[in-house]
Structure formats: C-alpha cells, structure tokens
Amino acid sequence: MRLTSVAVEGVGCFGVPTRIEGLGPSVNILSAANEAGKSTFFKAIRACLFERHTTKVDSVKNLATEGLALPVSVTLGFDHAGKSYELRKSFLRSAAASLRCDGVEIARNREADETVWDLLGIAPGGGRAVDEAAFGLLWVAQKHSFDAPEPSEAARTALNTVIQNEVGTLVGGERARHILGQLGNELSGLITDTGKPRSGGAFAEALQRAGTLGTELETAQGKLADLDRHLDELQKARAEHRQRSDPAELHRLAAELAQARTALKNGQAAAAVLAQCVTDEELAHALLKSSRSACLSLQEKAGRIDENRRRCAAFQADFATLDEKEESARAILRETTAAIVSLRQEAEAEDADERRLQRLSATIERAAARDGLAARLAVLTGLEDRLARNGAALKASLATEAMVASLDLIEREISNLSARLEAGASRVAIEFMGASPVPLFVDGQSIAADTSRVAVDPVTIELGGEVKITVSPPAGSHATATSQRQDCARKLNQLLESCGAITPSELRRARAARLALENETAGLDAERAALGVKKTRLAEELAGLRADIGGIDAGVALTLAELELAALPDREKVELRRHELSAARKTGRERRVQLDLSAETQNAILESVASERGRLRGIRAEIQNRLDTDVADLPDTGRAQIIQQAEDAWRRDEAQHRAKAIVAEERRKDTPSTEEITRLANRVTRLEEGVENQRAVLSGLDHHIAHLEGQIAAAGGDGLGEKVADLRARLDLATRDGARQTERVETLKLLRDTIEASYNSRREQLNAPLRRHLLPYLNDVFPSAELALGDGFTITGIKRPGPGSETFERLSDGTREQIAVLVRLAMGSMIAERGDEVPIILDDALVFSDDARIEQMFDALSRAGQKQQVIVLTCRSRTFTGLGGRQLKIAKGV
Numbered sequence: 001m002r003l004t005s006v007a008v009e010g011v012g013c014f015g016v017p018t019r020i021e022g023l024g025p026s027v028n029i030l031s032a033a034n035e036a037g038k039s040t041f042f043k044a045i046r047a048c049l050f051e052r053h054t055t056k057v058d059s060v061k062n063l064a065t066e067g068l069a070l071p072v073s074v075t076l077g078f079d080h081a082g083k084s085y086e087l088r089k090s091f092l093r094s095a096a097a098s099l100r101c102d103g104v105e106i107a108r109n110r111e112a113d114e115t116v117w118d119l120l121g122i123a124p125g126g127g128r129a130v131d132e133a134a135f136g137l138l139w140v141a142q143k144h145s146f147d148a149p150e151p152s153e154a155a156r157t158a159l160n161t162v163i164q165n166e167v168g169t170l171v172g173g174e175r176a177r178h179i180l181g182q183l184g185n186e187l188s189g190l191i192t193d194t195g196k197p198r199s200g201g202a203f204a205e206a207l208q209r210a211g212t213l214g215t216e217l218e219t220a221q222g223k224l225a226d227l228d229r230h231l232d233e234l235q236k237a238r239a240e241h242r243q244r245s246d247p248a249e250l251h252r253l254a255a256e257l258a259q260a261r262t263a264l265k266n267g268q269a270a271a272a273v274l275a276q277c278v279t280d281e282e283l284a285h286a287l288l289k290s291s292r293s294a295c296l297s298l299q300e301k302a303g304r305i306d307e308n309r310r311r312c313a314a315f316q317a318d319f320a321t322l323d324e325k326e327e328s329a330r331a332i333l334r335e336t337t338a339a340i341v342s343l344r345q346e347a348e349a350e351d352a353d354e355r356r357l358q359r360l361s362a363t364i365e366r367a368a369a370r371d372g373l374a375a376r377l378a379v380l381t382g383l384e385d386r387l388a389r390n391g392a393a394l395k396a397s398l399a400t401e402a403m404v405a406s407l408d409l410i411e412r413e414i415s416n417l418s419a420r421l422e423a424g425a426s427r428v429a430i431e432f433m434g435a436s437p438v439p440l441f442v443d444g445q446s447i448a449a450d451t452s453r454v455a456v457d458p459v460t461i462e463l464g465g466e467v468k469i470t471v472s473p474p475a476g477s478h479a480t481a482t483s484q485r486q487d488c489a490r491k492l493n494q495l496l497e498s499c500g501a502i503t504p505s506e507l508r509r510a511r512a513a514r515l516a517l518e519n520e521t522a523g524l525d526a527e528r529a530a531l532g533v534k535k536t537r538l539a540e541e542l543a544g545l546r547a548d549i550g551g552i553d554a555g556v557a558l559t560l561a562e563l564e565l566a567a568l569p570d571r572e573k574v575e576l577r578r579h580e581l582s583a584a585r586k587t588g589r590e591r592r593v594q595l596d597l598s599a600e601t602q603n604a605i606l607e608s609v610a611s612e613r614g615r616l617r618g619i620r621a622e623i624q625n626r627l628d629t630d631v632a633d634l635p636d637t638g639r640a641q642i643i644q645q646a647e648d649a650w651r652r653d654e655a656q657h658r659a660k661a662i663v664a665e666e667r668r669k670d671t672p673s674t675e676e677i678t679r680l681a682n683r684v685t686r687l688e689e690g691v692e693n694q695r696a697v698l699s700g701l702d703h704h705i706a707h708l709e710g711q712i713a714a715a716g717g718d719g720l721g722e723k724v725a726d727l728r729a730r731l732d733l734a735t736r737d738g739a740r741q742t743e744r745v746e747t748l749k750l751l752r753d754t755i756e757a758s759y760n761s762r763r764e765q766l767n768a769p770l771r772r773h774l775l776p777y778l779n780d781v782f783p784s785a786e787l788a789l790g791d792g793f794t795i796t797g798i799k800r801p802g803p804g805s806e807t808f809e810r811l812s813d814g815t816r817e818q819i820a821v822l823v824r825l826a827m828g829s830m831i832a833e834r835g836d837e838v839p840i841i842l843d844d845a846l847v848f849s850d851d852a853r854i855e856q857m858f859d860a861l862s863r864a865g866q867k868q869q870v871i872v873l874t875c876r877s878r879t880f881t882g883l884g885g886r887q888l889k890i891a892k893g894v
Contacts, residue, residue: 001120002869003045003839004084005077010070011063012040018892027865027885031877033518035401037890038873042141042843048074049120052113053089053097060091069093080119087116139841140824179755187748190741206741210734234708241701253694257687264680267672274671277664284657291653295646301630302639308627315620319613326609333602340595343588350585356563357578363559364571370552377545380531384538387524394517398499399510407504410492417485421473426455428471438464522875530850773833774826776863781818781856795823814848818857821845825864832868839869847876858883 007019014037020030032038040063047060063072072091077084086100089112097112098105107115190201197204429452430442440447441462453459461469492504501507525535533541556568634642672680770789778785785800798819799805808816821842828840846857861883864870871888874880 001837001839002079003076003871004079005075005086006041006045007075008041008044009073010065010068011044011072011074012065013037014040014892015065015068015070016892018890020888021891022886022888023871024886025865025869027861027883028869028871028888029880029883029885030871030873030888030890031880032875032890033515034522034875036875038875039141039843041890042139042841042873044072044074045076045841046139047072047091048076048087048089049116050122051091053091053095053109055091064092071095085116085119087112139839140821140845141843187745190745190748202741206734206738210738213730213734234705237701237705237708241698241705253687253691257684257691260680260684260687264677264684267677267680270671271674271677274664274667277660277667281657281660281664284653284660288650288653288657291646291650295643295650298634298643298646301634302643305627305630305634308623308630311623312620312627315616318616322609322613322616326606329602329605329609333599333606336595336599336602340592340599343592343595347585347588347592350581350588354578354581354585357574357581359559360563360569360574361571361578363556364568364574366552367556367568370549373545373549373552377542377549380533380538380542380545383524383528383531384542387528387538390517390520390524394514394521397510397514397517399501399507399514401511403495403499404508404511406495407492407507410488410495411504414485414488414492417481417488420481421485426471426473428453428455428459428461430461438466519875519877523878526847526876526879529848769830770826773830774823777822777825777829777860780860780863781822781853787819787823795819812848814850814853817846817848818853821857822860825860829864829867837868839871840864841871841873843873844875845872854879855882 002025004023005019006023007017008014009017011018013035018037020041022028030038030041043059043063047063051057051060060072064070071093073089074091075086075088077086079085084102088096088098088100090096097109099107099112099115188198190198190204192198197207429450430440430447431450432448441460442451442453443460455471455473457473459471461471463469496502496504496507499507499510501510528535528538560566560568771787774787778787782798782800785798787795787798789795795808798808798811808819811819825840828838831838846854849857861870861872862885865885870885872880872883872885
C-alpha cells in the first residue's frame, strides 16, 4: 500500500475542503507550524482506514470541526497490488463509505469498510480498531516516538508470518505461542501460578475429597481400635484382680513385715553402742594428730628460719644489677624523645605547607573551569537575547490566525453582497463617438476612453466643469444588502485598525511575518532544549553561571591575598613541590617508626626492671615477714627445750589412741554393718509399701473394670466395622481420581516446559531476520552497536564498543527515540521485502536529536525510503530541510 492523496472537510481546523499536495513514493515531508493540522491529518487517515463509517467512538467525534454542523469527511487515494484505489468516508452526519478501484466504485458502506481491510490483510475484532498489525507498529502518533515498539498480538502474528516465510515453520513461531496459550489456560484452571491446586478446580476438589475421606477413615479406624483395646484391657484387669485378692498371699506379707521390724530394732541398738566407741577413738586420734602436727611444725620452723636469713642477705646484689640496667635505658629514652619532638615539629611544618599546596591546587582547578562556564554563559546570554527579541516581536504582532480567518470571512461576505448588488443594479456606459470637446470626469476621475460602471452606489458624471449628472441606484431595492455591505466594510476597517494594518494585504503580510516568528520560537526552544535548559529555568541558569564565575574569581582573589601571592603558580610547580613534600614526609615517617620502636624497646626494659624490682621486694618482704613470725613463735633462746616438750606430748597421745582403737574394734565385730541395717530398714519399708500397694491396686482395679465395661457397652452398637469397610472403598476411588488429576497436571506442565524450552532456544533464530534488516539502519546512527531483542520483538538493551551494555530504559530520551524509530524502519523494511508494503508515518518525531545525530537519522530515513513510502510530519522546517525527499503542503479550498 502507498498513499497517493489525502483530502478532508469538516475535520478539526479544516472546515473547508483541504488536501495534502505532493504525495509520492520514497520520503515525503509535511513541514508546517504548530496547530497547522498535521496531527489532525494523521488521525483522519487512521480513522478512514481502520474505523467503520458508522462508528461513534470519541476519537472520531473529536475530529469534527467545532461550531460547524458538517460531516467528518475523509478521502484517501492509495496504490495497492498494481491498482489505484480511492476510499471516501463520511462520519457522524450522513455516514457513508465508498471504495473505488481504477475509477470504478466496487463497494459501498459496510462492504467498503471490510473490503479495504481484506485488501490490506487486517481483520476487525470485537468492535475495536483494526490497526493493530503492521500499521500499529509503523504509524507513530505524536508523543509516542519515544516508546519502544511493543507489537500487539496481531502485529506479532504479522511479523512471525514474515519470519516463517524466511526461516521456515519452527517451534517458537505462532503455532508454539498458540499452543503455549492453550496449555496456560488449561493449567490455570487446575493450579495457581505458584503450582498449588486452584480452589474450585477439578484437581483441588479431587485432592480435597481424598483427604476428607482419609480423615473420616482414620477416625473410624481409631474408634474401632479403641474398642478392641478396651476389651483386652478388661480381660487383663479381671485376671489381675483375681490374682491379687488371694488371702494366703496377704497373710504371708504380714508375717514377713513383723519379722523384718524385729531384726531392724536389734541392729539399731548394737549400732548405737558402736557409735559411742568410735567417737571416743576419733577424739583420741584428733589429739594425736594435733600433737604430731605441732611437733613437726616446730621442727620445720627451725629449718625455715635459717634458710630465710640466708636468702635475705642474697637480695642486695640483685637490686644493684637492676639499678644499672634502669639508668642505661633512661639515657637512651631521653635521646629518643628529643629526636621524636624534632621530627614532630618538622611534620607540623610540612603539614602546613601541604595544606597551602592543596588550597593552591583546588584554586587552580576552579580557575581552569572558569573558561568553560564563561563560554556557556556567552551562549546562554545570546540565546536569552534572541528569545527576548523574538518574544517582544511576537507580542507586538497582532496578526493571529484568528484575525486572518476573520479577514477571509469578512472579505468573502463583502464579495457575496457586492455580487448581489451588482446583479440588480443599473449599468452606466459612456462611449466616445469622436474627440471630446470638453473634459469628462466620472466619480472625480478623468475619462478619455469608453468605460462602463455598475451603479451600485451613486455615479457622478461631470462635463467640462459646467454639467454634473448623478446616476443613483433605485431607492430601497437593495437597501438591506447595501446596509450589510457597509456593516462589513466597517468591520473590515475595525479589524485592520485593531491589527495596526491599513490594507488586507498588509495584514496578510503581517501574518506571514508572525508565522516566521513562531517558527523561529520553535527553533529557539529546540536550541534551548538541546543545551539542557528548561524554559522556565533559563534565567536561573544564567544567574547560577554568573554566580559560579563570580565565586571562582572571589575564591582566587581570596587565596592570593591570604597566601600573599601576586598570581597563581603553574600547576606543574605545585605538583612538583607536593611530590617533594610527600618524599620528605615518607622519610620522616620511616625515621619516626625507628624512633618509636626504640622508645618502645627502652620502655619495655624499664617496665621489666620495675616489675623485677617490685617482684624481688615483694619476695624479700614476704620472706622477712615469715622470718619474723617464725622467730616470734620459736625464739632462738629455748628452742631445743620447746621442741623436746612437743615430742613428749606426741608419744603420750599416741598411746591413748591405740587403747581406744582396740575397744572400738572389739565392738565392731559384734555389730551389724551400716549396709546391713540399711538393708533391714529398706526391707521393712518395702514390705509396708507392698501391703499398702496391694490394697490400692485392688481398689483401682475395681474402678478400672467398671469404667471399661461402661465404654464397651457404649461403643458396641455404632456399627464401626461396616463403616470402616465403606470408607475404605470410597477412599480407594477418590485416591485413584486424585492420581489421575495429578498425572494430568504433571503431563501438562512437562509439555508446557518442553515447548517453552524449545521456544527460548529458537528465539535468536526468530530474531535473526529482524536483526539482518536492522543492521544497515543501526550502522547509519550507531556504528558497531548491537541491539538486544527479547521475546515478542521487544527491545531490551544496546551494546556498544566498550565494557558492558545498557538497558533500553536507562538510555536518554533522544537515544531511546532514535532506536525506537530505527527498529520500526527495520520492521517496515522486512514487511515490504515480502511484498506487503506499509507506509511509515512519523508524527513530530526526533524532537530531542542533536545536529549530528539527526543527520544520521536522515540517512536511515532515506535508506528506508528506497524500499517503501515514508511520511514525516514536523514543525521544524529548517531542521528537516536536510532530509530531502518530497516537500508536501496543505492546500485549502480545493
């Protein structure tokens, strides 16, 4: 399909018949000012091709010319498959449609709507617009050129059809996507997205039914098992009761208990006598131990006194050695401390010099940035001046589009009224039969040849200044028309006066000048946007630049004043001095490390000496304390007599202990052991507990037997056996149904996963044809770059020379718009190569492209124009001059 003509009437600002002139193959450019109606033409083309003529949708209602009761009329001419077609549609009022082929009408109304769709290979669905296939991709409306192409279902079908014609039918094409959709729909009725059974589905109901029956069966089986267990417990309880209620057994237990109590009483009496003897023997042993310890302690103190006196005399030599070692360490430490102080002073001086050099470096860096800021300030200042001049000129110009439209309307009305008056007025004809002997004047103008006038207004004829003839129109015959024409003349004069014009031509020239100013405004706005400045922030940007430059100058002056410099030094000198300082500071740090290590070593020596001296003093003090204590307890005078008395007391206590130990041993032979008495006491306790337990067990058995008999009687009539058998049969059926549903779900998931795996593995093969068509366009704008394409031909990113890649969303607006247009050009080229040419229409695209990038985009558009029709709608006439191609224009009143 290739558009050849477009005509509208009653559409938007086009209340009169209007058409686009110059449409042809290759690149077509419609360059016009804002509000000239470019986007209106774009919407009218879409409505004519893709909407039924009977539609009442808002997009068509919004096309109607406001204030005029006219139908929305659109006529398209296009070539397709070697034939010429003309499609004419009227919407809203007098709705109609007509399709002509090579000048012959072939369809009307509904048939005309659907015949066009059949010709173009698009199909309607559900009352929606039908431009969802290739047209939806390649016709880019205003403000949508930044969006990456996201093909709809119909568009993906069209692209996949083209690709399958090239690479063959394969998994990953339309058939695989259709099957995946069916599998997804079927699985969604059985399981959720997380793989769990969907509530209300057949799979969930089968599993729930099996679970419910399993719970009921488990409950019934538990009740049946409880009944069997209660019967067994009743039988065991009755047998135990018979065994424990035997009288002979109870008498035997009572006899054994009396015998055990007698034996325990006799053993406890003998143990009391033995305990008294043992106590006497232990007291004698304690006296023996005390006297022996006192004797041995006195002997030990005598030896310790002599040893401690010898050790105290030996400490004097150790203290002298420590004093010498301490004095040497302190001398070395004083020298090291002095060297560290000197190094610290040098470091402080170097730090001050370093801070000074850092400030100089920072000031030099800021001064270096001043030229760039000054250059941008000059550019923005010039832009501000041009914007101010242009704004003032626009404000001074009153020749708006509305004024020109009012002028056209008034002139048209005056023309119509004049025609009506002339049709009914008298005509005055003057003919010269020969030379006139007297001068002749008509309405004050000299006449020298034949003339004719229509007497719409009174006509005055003067002959030689002596005769005056007045021809007046009939009174009252055209009074209304004359009055209306006079009113229109007054309106015309008022309109011209309000615009500051004298003649209609002057007003139209003023309008042309205003259009040029408006175009200049658009160009200045584009220039401002290219500089990255918002319209409302230009003054703030200029103020910020001036403040930054002033801050830099003030900072340089302050630095020079505080550092007492006449001018900033060279960056190389500053860096050389900083390097020298860095080397000196490194040497100082190394020397400081050595001195710190030496000081640390001497301090460690001093600490060691102090610690050793303290340790020796502590030991000497401890020895002296023990010596004084021992001498006080055992004086040198009478030492031998005290030790002899202690030895005598030791021998006396030893004899008394021996006698008492013999008596205790004799009593121990006749007394039961502690273990035997404990065993007799345990036997008494055991037998007492046995008798009591026998009575308690019999009582408990009586209550347990009565309880079991009650439970068995209550559960006997529930028919638990039959109920368990029925539940087992129903559970078996439900389990088999759940297994079938589970197997079905797993089979569907396996089939889906297998097809998806194949689909993903062949995606690159599907994208290969589009990459092949995209490569030349991409090289025109982004040489050596590669686009990453995702599922459904979506753009996921771009990889350019250098490390890493960039996602599409993180690119700038201009770059995203350029890539989106290039991909659409490639898609159009791929479709056109198959023979299904679709025009590419771009409405106000490439608004954020810089000068260099837009020239590259022009190359890509020209390349696309070699294969198919490209129509560009833009308000940037000066910028798009370099695109070449056919220059279209809007013609009214034809």
